[in-house]
Amino acid sequence: MLKTFIKFFTPPSFSSDENKTRVARYLHWIALAFMAAILSYELISKAVSGNLTFNLFDMALTAVFLVIFTIWSLSKSGNVRLASSTLIIILWLAVNASAFFGLGIRDSAYIANFLVLLASGLLIGWQAAVILSVLTIFSGIGLAYAEVNGLSLTTYDVSSPLAVIPDMAVIFSIFAVFMFLLITGLENAIKIAQAGTRELESANHELSNARIRLEKNRNELLVANQQLVLRAERIRTISNISKTITLVQEIDRLLPSVVNTISQQFGYYHAGIFLVDDQKKFALLRASSSDGGLRMIKQGHQIRISRDTIIGLVAQRGEARIASNEGFNAVGFNNPELPATRSQLVLPLKVKELVIGALDIQSDQPNAFSEEDVSILQILADQVAIAIQNSRSSEQAAQSLQKAEIATQQLTNTVWKGYKETIEPRGYRYNGVKPEPLKDTGNTVTSTNSLSIPVQLRGHTIGRLKLNPPGSSRRWTEDEIAIAESTAERIAIALEGARLLEDAQKRASRETFLADISAKLGTSFQLDSILRDTVEELGQKFKNTLVSFQLINPSSPPAPKEEAQTMGHSTPQNGKDTD
Numbered sequence: 001m002l003k004t005f006i007k008f009f010t011p012p013s014f015s016s017d018e019n020k021t022r023v024a025r026y027l028h029w030i031a032l033a034f035m036a037a038i039l040s041y042e043l044i045s046k047a048v049s050g051n052l053t054f055n056l057f058d059m060a061l062t063a064v065f066l067v068i069f070t071i072w073s074l075s076k077s078g079n080v081r082l083a084s085s086t087l088i089i090i091l092w093l094a095v096n097a098s099a100f101f102g103l104g105i106r107d108s109a110y111i112a113n114f115l116v117l118l119a120s121g122l123l124i125g126w127q128a129a130v131i132l133s134v135l136t137i138f139s140g141i142g143l144a145y146a147e148v149n150g151l152s153l154t155t156y157d158v159s160s161p162l163a164v165i166p167d168m169a170v171i172f173s174i175f176a177v178f179m180f181l182l183i184t185g186l187e188n189a190i191k192i193a194q195a196g197t198r199e200l201e202s203a204n205h206e207l208s209n210a211r212i213r214l215e216k217n218r219n220e221l222l223v224a225n226q227q228l229v230l231r232a233e234r235i236r237t238i239s240n241i242s243k244t245i246t247l248v249q250e251i252d253r254l255l256p257s258v259v260n261t262i263s264q265q266f267g268y269y270h271a272g273i274f275l276v277d278d279q280k281k282f283a284l285l286r287a288s289s290s291d292g293g294l295r296m297i298k299q300g301h302q303i304r305i306s307r308d309t310i311i312g313l314v315a316q317r318g319e320a321r322i323a324s325n326e327g328f329n330a331v332g333f334n335n336p337e338l339p340a341t342r343s344q345l346v347l348p349l350k351v352k353e354l355v356i357g358a359l360d361i362q363s364d365q366p367n368a369f370s371e372e373d374v375s376i377l378q379i380l381a382d383q384v385a386i387a388i389q390n391s392r393s394s395e396q397a398a399q400s401l402q403k404a405e406i407a408t409q410q411l412t413n414t415v416w417k418g419y420k421e422t423i424e425p426r427g428y429r430y431n432g433v434k435p436e437p438l439k440d441t442g443n444t445v446t447s448t449n450s451l452s453i454p455v456q457l458r459g460h461t462i463g464r465l466k467l468n469p470p471g472s473s474r475r476w477t478e479d480e481i482a483i484a485e486s487t488a489e490r491i492a493i494a495l496e497g498a499r500l501l502e503d504a505q506k507r508a509s510r511e512t513f514l515a516d517i518s519a520k521l522g523t524s525f526q527l528d529s530i531l532r533d534t535v536e537e538l539g540q541k542f543k544n545t546l547v548s549f550q551l552i553n554p555s556s557p558p559a560p561k562e563e564a565q566t567m568g569h570s571t572p573q574n575g576k577d578t579d
Contacts, residue, residue: 012076024080026122031072031087038065057101064094084123091116092132096139104147110140231376237265238380245383251391255287258384262361263289269364270338273349273384274303275357276315281305283315283358292337311358314346318355320374321346324367340364347378349385356385405458412458451476453484457492465491513541 011028014020038061046052067090074083095116098109113136121129145151241261248254259271270290274283282302288294306312310321324343325333333341341362349357359381363369427438455463465488467476517537524530531549539547 012078012080014078020080023084023123024075026119027075027080027084027087028072030119030123031068031075034068034091035065035072038068060094060097064090088116088120088124088128088132091119092135096136096143099139099143100146104143110143113139227372231372234266234376235379238376238383241265241380242383245387248387249391249394251388251395254387254391256289258387259287259289262380266361268361269340270360270362272360273357274311274315274360275349275388276305276355277302283311286357290338292335292339296337310344310346311360314348314358315355318348318350318353320348320378322369322374324369338362342366343368345369345373345377347374347381349381349388351385351389356388359384408458412460449474449476451481451484453488455488455492455495457496462492462495513537 009032011025012021014024042058042061068087071083071087071090074080074086092113095109095112098112099107104110113132117129117132117136120132241258244257244261245254248257255273259273262268262271268289270288270293272288272290272293273286275286276283282304285293285297285301285303288297303309303311303315305315307316310323314321322343322345323333333344335341341364343363343366345361345363345368347359347361348355349359359377361369361377428435429438430436449469451467453465453467454461455465465484467484469476517534520533520537521530524533535547535549539545
């Protein structure tokens with residue numbers, strides 16, 4: 001019951017339309033005020049007059065009450081605009097009709113037009129209040145004209161002033177309520193406007209802060225973008241330098257190429273490369289991009305590996321170091337050959353964990369290097385270190401290969417020299433019909449236009465290929481010369497293969513003989529049998545050779561006659577003669 005009563009007196013609310021909610025609230029209380037005024041008027045008038053009869057005027061007030069109640073119900077259902085317009089029209093007509101049928105322009109009902117004007121301004125707007133004000137003025141003129149000319153039903157009767165007190169009390173009470181609603185509405189509007197202003201100011205402040213943050217973020221993004229572009233450019237430069245490094249193998253060409261490329265691509269004042277000596281005591285300056293550094297190289301500039309200098313420290317510990325002549329850890333640069341140096345970055349050249357040198361980069365700008373430069377340029381330093389190590393390995397491999405080739409040539413020369421001494425000179429020639437051996441290999445007929453091509457094996461000439469044309473007018477073409485040279489190369493390979501095969505066969509025969517004699521001697525357990533089998537096998541192996549074997553006392557040297565006799569045999573033998 002209480003909830004129903006509270007809901008009845010609660011004005012409607014529309015969350016999607018603030019203005020509609022405000023008008024519905026005014027309409028709600030105005031309708032309740034008029035309905036309460038009508039009820040109060042009826043009750044008070046009946047009590048004062050003592051007449052409880054229900055006349056025509058009472059019926060009119062009841063009809064107005066019902067109409068206002070219907071309008072109030074419409075506002076509850078959401079038809080606020082229609083309900084407001086209808087209520088104002090009904091109120092204005094009721095007020096002026098009451099004045100016409102009452103005391104005319106002197107009637108207290110005519111004063112109630114103030115209430116209608118206030119209600120129209122609250123519910124519809126100031127335009128409706130202006131229109132109703134004009135209509136009220138014309139209504140007052142009409143009532144006065146009708147009374148003057150005897151056209152109205154008004155009968156002016158001077159009575160006690162107490163007769164209009166109830167009417168005036170009701171009218172002014174309702175007027176006070178309207179004024180309260182109007183003033184509170186204005187105050188709420190002002191508060192809402194002030195709150196909106198504060199919210200707007202707060203929003204503007206937040207927008208300003210957001211704009212500042214966005215500007216700051218934009219600047220940070222621009223700086224980050226510039227740093228990314230610079231980083232990408234440096235990485236691309238490092239990639240190009242790495243490509244250049246891979247193209248150069250000689251270390252004497254590699255190091256100057258690296259430092260010159262670093263200075264040109266990055267715009268540094270000086271770039272140099274120090275290499276650690278074999279004793280790990282000094283770092284030697286091997287390459288420089290500046291004139292001062294080149295003079296230092298000519299002077300044999302070297303730095304002891306220790307903590308006394310930044311280069312010596314980097315070569316000792318294998319960690320990058322930055323130095324500058326400004327800031328908290330400022331240092332002084334006193335190298336007379338590099339007087340413009342203001343900041344320095346030294347990076348270790350490491351292969352795995354072994355420090356082989358240092359990359360020295362100097363700038364004529366203070367604080368020119370950052371930790372990001374260290375991380376980027378260390379990649380380049382690692383590439384340079386690998387290139388130096390590869391160059392050294394390549395040089396060592398080339399030297400080893402050269403030594404191996406020289407040794408192979410010497411061995412081939414020695415082997416073929418001994419091989420040719422063991423065989424008779426051989427040769428063949430082709431006379432157009434069949435190949436035939438050369439009777440005298442040293443005296444071959446050579447014409448003026450003959451072609452002689454040496455047959456070489458690893459730089460050693462082991463034969464000669466000669467081509468003699470039948471006529472003196474014959475000229476050799478490049479294709480024929482190329483065929484002959486290719487043939488000579490293949491002859492050398494084939495002869496080397498034949499020699500190696502012959503050597504292999506000899507070794508196989510020797511091993512077979514040694515295996516056979518070892519097996520035969522292994523079955524003998526008597527001294528005479530071993531001696532007899534030995535000389536027999538050797539005699540069968542070496543045809544037309546006298547083989548003897550004798551035992552001697554190890555403590556007494558053989559007689560000169562015995563030595564001479566032994567030296568005359570094909571195979572030196574020790575011991576007692578055994579045939």
